[in-house]
Amino acid sequence: ETKPDLTPVTEADQATEQLLREILSQERPLDEILGEEFGETSTASNRRWVLDPIDGTKNYVRGVPVWSTLIALTIDGVPVLGVVSAPALNRRWWAAKNAGAWTRALGAEPKRIGVSGVHELSNASFSYSDAIGWPENGALTSLNSSTWRQRAYGDFWSHMLVAEGAVDVSAEPELGAWDMAALIPIIEEAGGKATAFDGGPALRGGSLVATNGLLHDQVLPLLQI
Structure with missing residues (x-):
């Protein structure tokens, strides 16, 4: 079905x-x-x-x-x-x-998690789900070329890896509220930042970019090209 x-x-x-x-x-x-x-x-x-x-x-x-x-x-x-x-x-x-x-x-035993301390985008690891649904403005290409390492771990896992500090940036362009509402508190409580591609609240924007917080202002302009 x-x-x-x-x-x-x-x-x-x-x-x-x-x-x-x-x-x-x-x-x-x-x-x-x-x-x-x-x-x-x-x-x-x-x-x-x-x-x-x-x-x-x-x-x-x-x-x-x-x-x-x-x-x-x-x-x-x-x-x-x-x-x-x-x-x-x-x-x-x-x-x-x-x-x-x-x-x-x-x-x-339960373990408290936290984001990475990477502060330069050129040293960052970036993960996403797939290439479908990205804006035709070159945002995915820009993120790929601006980061050190790129992987498509996909779905929730990309964002949980940001919360754990194993990945520094994750992004998905087309999401429903149910796809991301549970992810946002985990990312934020781990010390990261989660917004829509335009920098506004993710739940209202239909997209999600998560970072360790240090990289967020470097990532957002690449999504607006």
């Missing part, structure tokens, strides 16, 4: 989101819910849970282990809590406002 944008949707996507919705409806009945598969459940609350049951469905379908479940809480439209659970990688990342960013591997 595919969505109107031709991305795949599986029974697992729908079943996972349905389960999350049932739990949230029981535990937080007054909160709104926005999910990739079933849309929005509106209430009068300023609290909204944002769900992507399987981020990286194409990977999931093909047996590539880079996929995850994304859960976020926004208050007045601002992401304040994020959870990224990647069972095929045996990893989980999470953060809450003013509580730091954390990760845990299966069987290990």
Whole structure:
């Protein structure tokens, strides 16, 4: 089965989101819910849970282990809590406002994470998902040529690697709120910065660029060429 944008949707996507919705409806009945598969459940609350049951469905379908479940809480439209659970990688990342960013591997103790200290773009590692959807202004080419190392780790993983300090810049040009709401608190609590390509709030801009913070002002002009 595919969505109107031709991305795949599986029974697992729908079943996972349905389960999350049932739990949230029981535990937080007054909160709104926005999910990739079933849309929005509106209430009068300023609290909204944002769900992507399987981020990286194409990977999931093909047996590539880079996929995850994304859960976020926004208050007045601002992401304040994020959870990224990647069972095929045996990893989980999470953060809450003013509580730091954390990760845990299966069987290990939780570990606080932080971004890198790289401050020159020419020394930076850059990761993205793929070349599809980028503006025809040469932004991807400019980022590739301006950075030291380029990899397409893809989807949530690019951004979690920024939060861990293994990658310095990550960017994706076309995202829904469910694709990035959970990522933003983790990146920010790790000491990084996450915005839309124009520098505004990512959730309103439909794109996401994440950096260690030190590089953000160097990256944004390359996205506006």
